[in-house]
Amino acid sequence: MLILNHVTKEYDDVMVLKDFSFSIEKGKIYSILGPSGCGKTTILRLIAELEKPDKGQIELRGQKVSYVFQEPRLLPWETVRKNLELVCPKKESKKIEQLLELMELKEYSDAYPKELSGGMKQRVSIMRGFLYPHDILLMDEPFQALDLKLKAKLIREIYSLHQSMGNTILFVTHDLDEALLLGDEIIILSPKPTSIVKRFTIDASQKERGLENMQSIKEDMTKILNHASI
Amino acid sequence: MKDFIIRNKRAYLLISIFIFIIIWQISSVIVGPLIMPSPIETIKTLAYFITQPDFWKDIAISMGRGVLGFFLAVLIGTPLGFWMGLREEIEAFFYPFLVLTQTTPTVSWLILGWLWFGTGDGAAAIFIIWIIVIPFIIVNVMEGTKQLDQQLMEMAKVFRMPLKKKILHFYIPQIFPYWIAGCSIGSGLTWKGVAMAELLTARTGIGAAMGVARINLEIAQVIVWSGILVLLGYGSSILIKRLEVVFTKKWR
Ligand SMILES: Nc1ncnc2c1ncn2[C@@H]1O[C@H](COP(=O)(O)OP(=O)(O)O)[C@@H](O)[C@H]1O
Ligand SMILES: [Mg+2]
Numbered sequence: 001m002l003i004l005n006h007v008t009k010e011y012d013d014v015m016v017l018k019d020f021s022f023s024i025e026k027g028k029i030y031s032i033l034g035p036s037g038c039g040k041t042t043i044l045r046l047i048a049e050l051e052k053p054d055k056g057q058i059e060l061r062g063q064k065v066s067y068v069f070q071e072p073r074l075l076p077w078e079t080v081r082k083n084l085e086l087v088c089p090k091k092e093s094k095k096i097e098q099l100l101e102l103m104e105l106k107e108y109s110d111a112y113p114k115e116l117s118g119g120m121k122q123r124v125s126i127m128r129g130f131l132y133p134h135d136i137l138l139m140d141e142p143f144q145a146l147d148l149k150l151k152a153k154l155i156r157e158i159y160s161l162h163q164s165m166g167n168t169i170l171f172v173t174h175d176l177d178e179a180l181l182l183g184d185e186i187i188i189l190s191p192k193p194t195s196i197v198k199r200f201t202i203d204a205s206q207k208e209r210g211l212e213n214m215q216s217i218k219e220d221m222t223k224i225l226n227h228a229s230i
Numbered sequence: 231m232k233d234f235i236i237r238n239k240r241a242y243l244l245i246s247i248f249i250f251i252i253i254w255q256i257s258s259v260i261v262g263p264l265i266m267p268s269p270i271e272t273i274k275t276l277a278y279f280i281t282q283p284d285f286w287k288d289i290a291i292s293m294g295r296g297v298l299g300f301f302l303a304v305l306i307g308t309p310l311g312f313w314m315g316l317r318e319e320i321e322a323f324f325y326p327f328l329v330l331t332q333t334t335p336t337v338s339w340l341i342l343g344w345l346w347f348g349t350g351d352g353a354a355a356i357f358i359i360w361i362i363v364i365p366f367i368i369v370n371v372m373e374g375t376k377q378l379d380q381q382l383m384e385m386a387k388v389f390r391m392p393l394k395k396k397i398l399h400f401y402i403p404q405i406f407p408y409w410i411a412g413c414s415i416g417s418g419l420t421w422k423g424v425a426m427a428e429l430l431t432a433r434t435g436i437g438a439a440m441g442v443a444r445i446n447l448e449i450a451q452v453i454v455w456s457g458i459l460v461l462l463g464y465g466s467s468i469l470i471k472r473l474e475v476v477f478t479k480k481w482r
Binding site for chain 1: 387391
């Protein structure tokens with residue numbers, strides 16, 4: 001299923017996307033890797049309809065999009081719980097409580113964002129992304145401010161949430177391990193104007209056996225990444 | 231220590247008022263009570279006034295006009311400033327109106343209001359207050375709207391916030407500080423403007439009463455009325471400050 005169809009996007013004089021096409025399958029997780037400034041955020045913003053393409057089409061086919069921004073973007077004057085409730089069309093108190101527990105933020109549900117650390121805010125933002133009813137979830141470097149242990153836990157939780165929801169996830173990162181742990185498919189992008197250098201499929205059995213069993217793929221990818229960023 | 235400073239502050243305030251009254255008394259002795267009535271005489275005038283129903287009626291009438299003119303300015307200025315802040319073409323369209331209201335001297339509005347509305351029931355005074363206050367509401371709300379956090383507004387867009395949620399949780403908390411600053415300036419101008427407008431364009435209200443006092447050379451009355459206007463101005467500025475404190479606590 002095509003989502004970006006021959007899209008061109010330019011900022012002032014900077015060509016970020018040139019005749020870029022990208023297809024995805026429903027219900028899969030895509031890890032998008034690429035050098036800084038290559039246009040990863042731009043791709044997500046186009047899909048979220050925050051930017052218009054100069055040429056080409058974004059083909060959502062009625063699918064609803066949710067977004068975990070690169071920054072937390074919480075309302076400073078609302079509590080954590082209220083920030084989450086705001087994106088729910090119906091009352092979802094039970095679901096919110098469950099998620100707060102999962103994210104280890106239960107004691108902070110009545111706190112204001114300024115009382116939270118960067119990593120906590122990021123987790124609230126991830127929760128909000130999952131709470132908003134959607135078919136496609138966009139996540140832009142969501143684990144930035146998190147320590148390794150919590151990150152590993154979150155990746156597992158996100159994976160199981162995804163399995164129960166069946167949503168499609170586009171996950172932007174610059175961390176190879178993260179990409180491998182979460183993605184069903186890894187997409188490697190070149191510097192701008194960006195193009196897809198390579199797509200790797202990771203099958204479920206590989207993922208279950210953990211990072212140690214993905215060394216050869218990892219080496220391949222490292223080579224391509226190093227090559228791509230030159 | 232802090233307690234001492236606070237008590238000290240109050241002491242300075244009292245000393246200041248005391249010195250003011252002394253200077254008032256001395257100048258009254260020097261230039262004569264006909265030109266500068268003494269504080270005692272002024273208080274006597276006030277004491278007489280408060281027994282007169284007309285005194286209270288004039289205050290009520292002026293307050294009514296002031297509040298009405300002010301609220302009409304807020305009522306129209308707030309959505310207009312918001313719309314102008316959101317869209318550049320709307321700003322361009324109303325820009326001449328804004329510049330006109332900002333730069334036309336008050337005396338022009340006084341004369342025009344008088345010519346257009348006559349010296350009847352105070353419509354001229356309400357119009358004059360409205361047109362003096364409205365540019366400050368517009369400019370402040372417009373500025374606040376332009377300063378909206380674009381990252382948060384994008385977030386609202388992505389999560390398809392319904393209009394009601396957007397107004398309550400995105401627009402009002404962000405624009406409120408600018409809006410209240412505009413209201414604060416506007417309320418000050420209201421009480422200065424109301425007497426001036428009534429002096430020329432009305433037969434009732436504080437300004438009209440001051441006009442009569444002027445003709446009769448009742449300087450004590452002029453001072454009493456001025457004191458009433460000061461109280462109105464000070465009272466409304468305190469009221470607005472309260473409002474500001476209550477809501478910024480909520481939204482910060
Ligand atoms: N609003 C903008 N105006 C001008 N240039 C922009 C804008 N947004 C992004 N760019 C440029 O487009 C390129 C891609 O940006 P982005 O998609 O944010 O990259 P990434 O997320 O991969 O780091 C960068 O070179 C950036 O400087
Ligand atoms: Mg980015």
